[in-house]
Amino acid sequence: MTFKLSLAVALAGVAAVGCSKSEHSAPKAESAQQAEAPAEPGAAKTTAKNGAAPIAIDGSSTVFPISEAMAEEFQKKSGARVTVAASGTGGGFKKLCAKEIAIAGASRPIKPSEVEACKANAVESVELPIAFDGIAVVVNPKNSWVDKMTVAELKKLWTPEAQGKVKTWADVRKGWPREEIHLFGAGVDSGTYDYFTKAIVGEEHKSRGDYTSSEDDNVLVKGISTDKLALGFFGFGYYAENKSALKIVPIDDGDKSNGDGAIAPSHETIEQGTYQPLSRPIFLYVDKSAAERKEVQEFVSYYLGEGTKLIEEVGYVKLPAQAYALAKQRFDERKGGSLFAGDGSRVGVTLTDLLAGK
Numbered sequence: 001m002t003f004k005l006s007l008a009v010a011l012a013g014v015a016a017v018g019c020s021k022s023e024h025s026a027p028k029a030e031s032a033q034q035a036e037a038p039a040e041p042g043a044a045k046t047t048a049k050n051g052a053a054p055i056a057i058d059g060s061s062t063v064f065p066i067s068e069a070m071a072e073e074f075q076k077k078s079g080a081r082v083t084v085a086a087s088g089t090g091g092g093f094k095k096l097c098a099k100e101i102a103i104a105g106a107s108r109p110i111k112p113s114e115v116e117a118c119k120a121n122a123v124e125s126v127e128l129p130i131a132f133d134g135i136a137v138v139v140n141p142k143n144s145w146v147d148k149m150t151v152a153e154l155k156k157l158w159t160p161e162a163q164g165k166v167k168t169w170a171d172v173r174k175g176w177p178r179e180e181i182h183l184f185g186a187g188v189d190s191g192t193y194d195y196f197t198k199a200i201v202g203e204e205h206k207s208r209g210d211y212t213s214s215e216d217d218n219v220l221v222k223g224i225s226t227d228k229l230a231l232g233f234f235g236f237g238y239y240a241e242n243k244s245a246l247k248i249v250p251i252d253d254g255d256k257s258n259g260d261g262a263i264a265p266s267h268e269t270i271e272q273g274t275y276q277p278l279s280r281p282i283f284l285y286v287d288k289s290a291a292e293r294k295e296v297q298e299f300v301s302y303y304l305g306e307g308t309k310l311i312e313e314v315g316y317v318k319l320p321a322q323a324y325a326l327a328k329q330r331f332d333e334r335k336g337g338s339l340f341a342g343d344g345s346r347v348g349v350t351l352t353d354l355l356a357g358k
Helices: 003-010 064-077 089-097 112-120 151-158 191-201 217-225 236-241 267-272 294-304 306-313 321-332 351-355
Strands: 055-059 082-084 103-106 125-139 182-186 212-214 230-235 279-287
Touching: 055 064, 055 089, 055 294, 064 082, 064 103, 064 294, 064 306, 089 103, 089 112, 089 191, 089 279, 125 191, 125 236, 125 267, 125 294, 125 321, 151 191, 182 191, 182 217, 191 230, 212 217, 217 230, 217 236, 230 236, 279 294, 294 306, 294 321
Parallel strands: 055 082, 055 103, 182 212, 182 230
Antiparallel strands: 103 279, 125 230, 125 279
C-alpha cells in the first residue's frame, strides 16, 4: 500500500499548499517553550496562570516545530502553559513511559519494546497522526554533479556494509568525482533515522555508522550547507526553511505508479503520495492519565482542530479533515494501542483506512 492509494480517496478535493514563511518556522535550535522534563505526566516546576501544571511535550525534532507553533498560539487563547522540547522520538517515548511528560512527538510509530516499557510502568497512550512529512535528501548548493539519485544508490551508500568501502562519490556512481563523501543524518534516537533506514536499507535501525549524526536537525543543516562534499537527510520542513542554503536531491524509487523518474519532495508530491519511499505520517502520543486533565483535552482539541492551519505554515502537509476527525474521536474515546500494532516504522502506510479501523 502507498500514500497514493489512501490519498486518492482521503484527499479528494484537497489542494496542496506551498510552504509559506510565517512567524512560525521550523529550524529553531532553542525555544522559549523548551523546559526541563518534569517528574509527573504533564507536570513541571512552575504552574500556569490558572494554577494548573504545564503540559510537557518532548520527542521528535521533526514534530517539534509543529508543537512549538501550536503551544505559542494555544497559550494566547488559554491560561495554560505548554513546554516543548526535542530529545528525539526514542527519547520522547522514554520520558512518556517514565511518566515525565504528558505528550510525546514521534516521527515513526511506537516500537514493541517501547510499548512494553510503558506497560511495565502502567502507562498507556493514545496515538494521534497529525501530519505528513517527507524525508529530504540534500547536498551542498556547490555540488554540481548530483541532480538525482535512485533508492538503490542510497542503499549502496547507507547500508552497514558500505562503511570503509563506499567512501567517495565515484564509489556511488561512475563519473562522479573521486572525492570523499561527508555524510550527515539523524541520530539513532530519531524516528527519522528509523524510518529512513527501514525505507532505504530495508531494516529499521541499521546503517553505516561513520556519519555525523544529531537529533538536532539544525546541526545537520549547518554542516551540509558549509561542506561542498556533504550529503544528508532530515525532515522536509527543515529543508523548506533553509532551501537557499541547501540543494534538494530528487529520488527515483523505480516504481512508475508513483510517477516516472526521480521526484523531489514538495507539499504536492508528499500529499499525493508520489514522493516514495520517503513520505510518512508523524504523530503525537498522549498519556491516557494526562488526557484526563482539562487543559490537555483543550490543547489536543486545538492541535487537531483550529491549530491545523499552523501545520503548513511550518513546512508540513496537513492531513485530510476526515483524518483529523477520526483522530479526535480516537482521543475522545481514549482509545489506546497503536494503529500499527506497535511495529515501529511502516513504509507506504494507508493512513485513513487504518484510522477507520479497516
